[in-house]
Amino acid sequence: MNMLLVAEYRQGKVLGNFHELLAFAAQLQGQPSLFIVCDVNAPPAFPGRVYLADVATYKEYDPSSHQKLLLEAVRREGAEMVVFAHSSYGWDLAPRIALALGAAQISEVTAVVDGDCVVPACNSKLRRRVKSLSHTTVVTLQSGAFSAQAPEVGPSTIIPLEIDDATPYTFQGYETAAAGGVDLGKAAVIVSAGRGIGKPENVALVAELAKALKGEYGASRPVVDAQWVEHYRQVGTTGQTVAPKLYMACGISGAIQHLAGMKKSEFVVAVNTDKDAPIGEIADVMVLADLKQFLPVLTEKLRMV
Amino acid sequence: MKILVCMKHVPDMESKFKIAADGRWYDGGDLAWRINEYDEYAVEQAVRLKEQLGNSDITVLSIGPERVKEAMKKALAMGCDRGVHVLDDRPSDRDAMAIATIIAAFARGRNFDCIFTGMQSQDRGSGQVGILVGEMLGLPAVSTIVDFSCNGDNRYTVKRELEGGVRAVVEVRGPALFTCQLGLNTPRYPTLPNIMKAKKKELLTVPVTELAGTGNVQDTVQLFFPEKKGGGLLLEGEIPELADKLIAILKEKTTVLA
Ligand SMILES: Cc1cc2nc3c(=O)[nH]c(=O)nc-3n(C[C@H](O)[C@H](O)[C@H](O)COP(=O)(O)OP(=O)(O)OC[C@H]3O[C@@H](n4cnc5c(N)ncnc54)[C@H](O)[C@@H]3O)c2cc1C
Ligand SMILES: Nc1ncnc2c1ncn2[C@@H]1O[C@H](COP(=O)(O)O)[C@@H](O)[C@H]1O
Numbered sequence: 001m002n003m004l005l006v007a008e009y010r011q012g013k014v015l016g017n018f019h020e021l022l023a024f025a026a027q028l029q030g031q032p033s034l035f036i037v038c039d040v041n042a043p044p045a046f047p048g049r050v051y052l053a054d055v056a057t058y059k060e061y062d063p064s065s066h067q068k069l070l071l072e073a074v075r076r077e078g079a080e081m082v083v084f085a086h087s088s089y090g091w092d093l094a095p096r097i098a099l100a101l102g103a104a105q106i107s108e109v110t111a112v113v114d115g116d117c118v119v120p121a122c123n124s125k126l127r128r129r130v131k132s133l134s135h136t137t138v139v140t141l142q143s144g145a146f147s148a149q150a151p152e153v154g155p156s157t158i159i160p161l162e163i164d165d166a167t168p169y170t171f172q173g174y175e176t177a178a179a180g181g182v183d184l185g186k187a188a189v190i191v192s193a194g195r196g197i198g199k200p201e202n203v204a205l206v207a208e209l210a211k212a213l214k215g216e217y218g219a220s221r222p223v224v225d226a227q228w229v230e231h232y233r234q235v236g237t238t239g240q241t242v243a244p245k246l247y248m249a250c251g252i253s254g255a256i257q258h259l260a261g262m263k264k265s266e267f268v269v270a271v272n273t274d275k276d277a278p279i280g281e282i283a284d285v286m287v288l289a290d291l292k293q294f295l296p297v298l299t300e301k302l303r304m305v
Numbered sequence: 306m307k308i309l310v311c312m313k314h315v316p317d318m319e320s321k322f323k324i325a326a327d328g329r330w331y332d333g334g335d336l337a338w339r340i341n342e343y344d345e346y347a348v349e350q351a352v353r354l355k356e357q358l359g360n361s362d363i364t365v366l367s368i369g370p371e372r373v374k375e376a377m378k379k380a381l382a383m384g385c386d387r388g389v390h391v392l393d394d395r396p397s398d399r400d401a402m403a404i405a406t407i408i409a410a411f412a413r414g415r416n417f418d419c420i421f422t423g424m425q426s427q428d429r430g431s432g433q434v435g436i437l438v439g440e441m442l443g444l445p446a447v448s449t450i451v452d453f454s455c456n457g458d459n460r461y462t463v464k465r466e467l468e469g470g471v472r473a474v475v476e477v478r479g480p481a482l483f484t485c486q487l488g489l490n491t492p493r494y495p496t497l498p499n500i501m502k503a504k505k506k507e508l509l510t511v512p513v514t515e516l517a518g519t520g521n522v523q524d525t526v527q528l529f530f531p532e533k534k535g536g537g538l539l540l541e542g543e544i545p546e547l548a549d550k551l552i553a554i555l556k557e558k559t560t561v562l563a
Contacts, residue, residue: 087468099440169477170477173474231470245560267555280533284537284538286540297544
């Protein structure tokens with residue numbers, strides 16, 4: 001099967017996530033080629049055909065021209081599958097390609113079973129097995145689901161792409177989040193608060209427990225969005241990536257975007273009232289309890305240890 | 306200005322899910338339902354845009370069975386002007402392409418200046434419908450926005466959220482579509498007087514057959530619970546006992562209490 005893998009370029013760099021797309025292609029025994037809009041003088045190392053468009057002309061974000069360029073590559077390659085990362089670039093561009101090709105798009109693929117894709121449903125509580133009914137299929141792959149595979153060494157064949165386009169999008173540049181007061185990456189213990197804390201006053205329960213464990217406290221996204229906790233304490237894809245000796249997830253369901261930021265922790269304890277919360281899949285210990293009752297008692301006992 | 310917001314009714318994710326008899330979706334019977342979280346931000350942004358510009362009209366649209374009317378009433382109480390309920394008893398049988406086709410069929414010819422959707426639905430989570438609608442209507446569509454401003458003259462400056470907290474600043478000219486990410490704003494709670502007022506707002510029901518087009522391009526073969534990976538220990542019981550047990554485990558398995 002001819003597959004076109006879509007690599008990404010941001011802030012002047014080729015992102016490493018296309019190595020995961022390669023692992024997916026290998027698992028399906030497909031013949032991969034690569035598409036990228038990047039610096040023409042620094043294409044990614046890839047043994048095979050690289051369809052390459054100049055980022056100086058088409059910008060790092062411009063779904064209009066990127067769509068047309070990618071469709072041109074799909075056509076020339078006769079690709080039966082177009083493979084993206086399920087990322088801010090991938091989920092933005094993939095539906096535009098799917099519609100133009102009349103193709104099924106299967107989002108956030110975590111595995112392939114007998115030719116069907118498996119994707120999460122209901123905040124990862126469930127899984128859905130999906131079959132494409134179209135000639136061409138577009139997939140976006142969940143980050144981390146296919147372990148990255150470095151490309152073999154070998155010569156690339158660069159195929160330059162150009163199109164005419166009057167884009168309606170003006171990309172004005174990037175804004176980077178202001179770096180904050182604590183570096184969670186250095187903490188040996190992190191106690192994190194999720195939406196289950198219920199109200200801002202309860203952040204103190206988590207902060208106190210963190211102190212008793214000589215660690216720091218963090219939070220999941222809703223707690224940060226509600227401005228109960230500063231953004232620099234957010235753990236996850238759009239926050240920090242941490243790997244402490246102990247991570248305690250209190251009132252956190254375990255959405256993939258949160259797990260992505262903490263799954264390398266050495267030991268994970270979850271405190272949750274829902275036995276089926278997906279955090280249970282990666283927790284070493286799941287304490288089934290109301291955090292409002294459990295945390296103060298635990299903190300008190302730890303102070304006496 | 307004419308504004309459209311798309312809204313999906315989804316189960317509360319803390320519900321206990323059961324697989325439906327056909328094995329392909331969840332059983333909707335005993336679940337508590339709510340507005341898709343991402344769509345609440347979409348509704349709020351639409352209302353804020355109207356407050357900024359004045360002289361605007363917001364339509365909220367939802368495809369689903371009778372119960373979605375409850376959620377639509379909340380959107381009306383938050384400040385939408387009219388509701389369009391596309392009555393479909395089994396929207397879960399339609400894939401993202403089919404749902405987008407219905408929304409686009411409704412929007413076509415109605416000249417909306419600005420359309421908001423959520424970036425994804427919490428149950429199916431395909432993250433496709435918004436962008437597909439934009440493409441079907443030939444409008445610029447920007448996904449995952451965490452910041453929105455309308456600078457008059459139908460120009461929009463939005464910030465897309467990227468990985469690691471970086472944002473991309475993008476400008477488009479309307480008519481345009483935006484898919485809303487968590488944290489875009491703080492959705493308001495409807496006040497009692499607004500809840501009363503909402504009862505008098507128009508809530509039109511359209512049978513789905515009037516708008517539906519193409520069939521599906523994909524098929525759900527099966528919905529299932531992930532295998533428990535095992536290994537993890539479940540602690541249940543009285544609070545003080547749980548705390549003692551956990552401390553003992555931390556002493557044994559980690560070095561953090563040393
Ligand atoms: C593109 C993108 C990027 C994202 N980036 C991030 C990110 O960087 N970080 C992040 O965290 N999220 C991120 N998210 C959001 C993510 O998908 C989830 O919505 C979020 O992680 C959910 O947070 P939560 O677990 O705190 O809340 P919920 O999912 O609402 O879970 C609350 C949990 O608390 C439990 N609970 C309730 N009451 C109690 C109680 N009294 N005691 C104990 N437990 C209780 C419930 O059973 C439930 O499991 C992102 C989403 C998207 C789409
Ligand atoms: N049945 C529906 N009715 C109205 N809007 C919907 C429906 N399904 C999806 N949407 C919209 O499309 C967005 C993305 O959904 P999805 O592609 O399913 O993840 C949602 O946040 C809604 O705004």
